[in-house]
Amino acid sequence: MAVDPTSDSVQSQALGRQAAKGAAWSGISTIVLRLGSLVVGVVLARILAPDQFGVYAIALTVQGILMTVADLGLSAEIIRSEEPERIAPTVATFGLASGAILTAATAGFSPQLATLLGDRDASGAIAILALTLLLAGISIVPYGMMLRRFQQRELFLIAVVDFVVSTVVTFALLAAGLGVLALAIGRVAAQTVASTLQFVASQIRPRFGLDRDQWREVLAFSLPIAGANLFSWILLNVDNIIIARVAGATALGFYVLGFNIASWPMSALSQMVRSIALPYVSRVQDGAAVLPRMAALVWALALPTGLALAALATPLIHVVYGAKWAASIPVLAALGIYGALRVIFDLFAGYLYALKRSRPVLFLQLFSLIALVCGMVITTPRYGIVGAAWIHVAVSVVLILPGYLFILRATGVRLAALFRECFLPMTAAIPAALVAFAAARYIPIPLVALLVGGLGAVLAYLAVTGRWLRSQLKKARAPHPAEHQSAGP
Structure with a gap:
């Protein structure tokens, strides 16, 4: 039985418009609410x-x-x-x-x-x-x-x-x-x-x-996702448990503040990614073909944001929270990098869930949890909250990222296409981060350093990627060929 390609195309365009509209509202929501949470968090930190x-x-x-x-x-x-x-x-x-x-x-x-x-x-x-x-x-x-x-x-x-x-x-x-x-x-x-x-x-x-x-089928799909999500949450929170046990509530307070600052933009991006990735990929015909383009857009937002947070950690903490929270600065420097990786991992997980590949995600989260706990137990007593923060980065780069790439390749994703799409935003983020770091290092007034470094990083990044970003956004609004392939007779 033939499928009408015109009807298929119309449906895919409607789905694309729905997803784009949903992503826009999700982005607005997360930005507004994160700004509000920032203000409340600053007041609470001073109280x-x-x-x-x-x-x-x-x-x-x-x-x-x-x-x-x-x-x-x-x-x-x-x-x-x-x-x-x-x-x-x-x-x-x-x-x-x-x-x-x-x-x-x-x-x-x-x-x-x-x-x-x-x-x-x-x-x-x-x-x-x-x-x-x-x-x-x-x-x-x-x-x-x-x-x-x-x-x-x-x-x-x-x-x-x-x-x-x-x-x-x-x-x-x-x-x-x-x-x-x-x-x-x-x-x-x-x-x-x-x-x-x-x-x-x-x-x-x-x-x-x-x-x-239905109930057995529901649980067969849902429980592995619940397990993977549980391990993901434990990965994000096991450091709190270990720090609370090893270093006490005061050290945990400094650590959590740094983690929260790193989470301002990253949680916003992650929420937007999670709200769109699963329902969108579930209804396109070839998710493996559209994933590299989606990953490039997500990486183009997450990586420069994470690097800028790391570079501007010192003036940001001093301006927003005050000198009494200075112990959070090196924590934020590490977790800014980790946060960028976490956003792209959320996209990969959403893609795999849409393909009913929740079990590999569960096992990857389990192995990552074991590695993180071992690393935390070894480093936290000696290096404190800074060591705990950098263990997140190490486990993400050495274990989680290669693990996801291996699983994605098994689903038909072309890693060469993925790397090619993500190459420009990755290289453009480096000079942007250097501009931010130079401002933080050489401008003695924290507020001026924060403003100059932030604006300079944005301008440096857009100078390299501006045209590419406009092109990618146009492609995102248009249907991808993989989204409306017609079936054979």
Whole structure:
């Protein structure tokens, strides 16, 4: 049976427009919310002492890891399934069950978890944040459906409401003297509102049930993704656990501040990549052919940003947070580089999930976790938080990047095409980083160094890549031949 190539082309163009619109809204969302979070984070850093910052970081570490487990990879199954409405009750049931069990277990064992991580004072915040696990489990279906439909505009508006609620509640409770608990309560209040709005925006009513023909298939796809996501989160947070145990909450506070700064732009880019990669690649006919072009655009944004953060670490810390946080400077220098790599890894993972290749990602995350833990245990007692930061870079370059390239090649991705597409942004980022480094090194006034270095890096980068970036963006809006190949008769 022949497939109408005209219809195929129209569908692919519509999908491309949806993805581009979704990416644009996702980008706007992440930029606006990251700027807002930056302002709030600066105020909190000037209110809280490093040890208080460390206590909340311990609680967030537990919440972040368990939140990944609570999802069970089910939102990804909603995104890529050909029959999302049919599997929705099964997914909702699994999500509710996992969220409820993890909430009860986390709250019940919060003192033991806090003690295990090196600071018993975190137990109250851990117990409160446990409620977010239940909320996340309940809202898996509407959240997954909104991502599937590229409803990034609605997700942005919900995120704005979430941010406003969290900020207002947090500062009100801080003024009332609740300390670190104010941050945890603010997070729970915000997520309660956001989860409710997701049901409203997606026009989905809670439905529960188990389809005997579907639940095994759902878990077979979802659980490896949940495992891979869990290991990914542990990779991002195992350093917090080790530092809290070895160096204490104060050192962890300095480390987390550096990590958070590195995450400002990188988490924004990662969120945009994750929101688009899986639903887009799931519906193109030859993902292996379009991946190099996608990777080039992602790398063109992530690499210069990461290198600029590393080069401008000193003036950035002094201007935004003040001299009392200077111990975070070498941490940021390392994690800026790591953050750029993490964004491209998110793209690779999304591509592989779309192809149902979640198991190789799971194994790669497992091996990476083992290497990271071993490296942290060896280096942190001797080199402190700086050694912990550079271990992230080493594991990413030596193990994770080669591992992903090996897996991608097995799916049909031409590595030569991938390297060729990424070569120009990689080479252009080097002089841009040197401009930023020179400004940070030779201009004595931190604010002037930050402004001159940042602007100079942008101009140097665009001087080399400006025409190429315009060309790539035009290609991204147009359908790729691989996206609408016609089938034979």
